Amino acid sequence: xxxxxxxxxxxxxxxxxxxxxxxxxxxxxxxxxxxxxxxxxxxxxxxxxxxxxxxxxxxxxxxxxxxxxxxxxxxxxxxxxxxxxxxxxxxxxxxxxxxxxxxxxxxxxxxxxxxxxxxxxxxxxxxxxxxxxxxxxxxxxxxxxxxxxxxxxxxxxxxxxxxxxxxxxxxxxxxxxxxxxxxxxxxxxxxxxxxxxxxxxxxxxxxxxxxxxxxxxxxxxxxxxxxxx
Numbered sequence: 001x002x003x004x005x006x007x008x009x010x011x012x013x014x015x016x017x018x019x020x021x022x023x024x025x026x027x028x029x030x031x032x033x034x035x036x037x038x039x040x041x042x043x044x045x046x047x048x049x050x051x052x053x054x055x056x057x058x059x060x061x062x063x064x065x066x067x068x069x070x071x072x073x074x075x076x077x078x079x080x081x082x083x084x085x086x087x088x089x090x091x092x093x094x095x096x097x098x099x100x101x102x103x104x105x106x107x108x109x110x111x112x113x114x115x116x117x118x119x120x121x122x123x124x125x126x127x128x129x130x131x132x133x134x135x136x137x138x139x140x141x142x143x144x145x146x147x148x149x150x151x152x153x154x155x156x157x158x159x160x161x162x163x164x165x166x167x168x169x170x171x172x173x174x175x176x177x178x179x180x181x182x183x184x185x186x187x188x189x190x191x192x193x194x195x196x197x198x199x200x201x202x203x204x205x206x207x208x209x210x211x212x213x214x215x216x217x218x219x220x221x222x223x224x225x226x227x228x229x
Contacts, residue, residue, distance in 0.1 A: 023129045026153040026188035030091070033179035034083060040140045040178075042077040046070045047102030047200045054112055054192070054218075064109035065192065067101045067203070084138065084181075088206060092183075094131050095206040103192075104200050111147065111194040114171075114227050115218040118186035118211060127210040133186040138202035139176035145193040146182060147171050149227055152189035166226040186211070189221045 022028040050068030070081060081100060088097040117135055118124055124132070137146055149169045173193065176182060183206075184190060207213055221227050 022134075022183060022185065023132075023153075025150050027148060027150075027174075027182060027184035029174075029176070030087075030181040030183065031179070032084075032087065032181050035080060035140065035179050039077050039080050042072055042074045043070065043102055043140055043202060044200050046072050046077075047104040050102065050104055053103075062108070062110045064106045065103065065112075067103045069099070069101050070202075084202075084204070088136065088204065092130075092134065092206055095134060095208055097136075098205045098207050100202060100204045102200055103203050105192070105195040105198065107195065107197050109192075109195045109199075112191040114147075114149065114189050114191045114221045114224075114229065116187055116189060116221060117205075117218060118213060119217070119219055120187055123211050124187060127208060131208045131210045133208040133211050133213060134206040135184050135186060135190075136204040136206060137176070137182040137184075138204070139178055139180045139182075140201060141199055142178060143195075143197075144176045144199060144201050146174050146176070146184075147191040147193055148174055148184065149189040152221075152227065153185045153187040155187075155226065168226055168228045170228045186213075189224075189227055 020028045047066075047068055050066035052063050052065070053067050054065050070077070072078070084100070085097045088095075118133055127133075137144075148171075150172050152169050155166065169189075171191075174182060205213065222229065
């Protein structure tokens with residue numbers, strides 16, 4: 001019997017964002033509008049001195065995406081950082097927020113290859129939902145988007161017979177408003193979007209004691225049959 005999954009092509013998702021469920025769809029969106037223009041300006045300043053990431057030329061890297069840690073003495077910015085970290089700790093008490101960074105894409109940045117941020121190994125497969133590691137993307141600019149493959153989580157470690165019967169899952173582009181926080185499971189297939197103008201956003205890992213995170217590593221999913229681009 002085929003496992004039915006979302007296979008509808010959606011260029012930019014129009015549904016109400018609060019319908020998404022973290023462990024059903026693989027992600028959720030938190031409305032948290034506690035940010036102002038001063039904080040955004042300081043975040044952008046922090047993001048202008050980053051190092052290149054996802055620069056694998058063979059797999060489409062273009063040196064137009066960078067990240068930098070938010071190391072800024074501005075009190076208002078640091079108060080905001082503390083509020084974000086406390087919010088994440090309160091909402092996901094069994095996880096550890098780490099490595100808040102600014103990600104910057106300059107004009108012409110290409111979309112990423114579909115990938116997961118954590119290795120899909122036995123430790124991940126056996127972690128209970130409340131201890132599955134997460135990613136967190138915080139929108140500070142209009143037109144910030146992330147491409148996701150809805151309900152693509154929990155699939156990488158299934159046996160081949162089940163995987164062969166999964167309906168193809170197609171890319172969905174999630175568009176965020178300033179202040180919104182997108183939380184996604186570490187096994188959700190996703191990809192950074194292309195940008196036709198400079199874009200800044202904030203990223204945080206929510207690590208789990210049950211699952212090891214290998215720094216500066218991603219696991220490409222573009223060759224998996226059920227992931228369509």
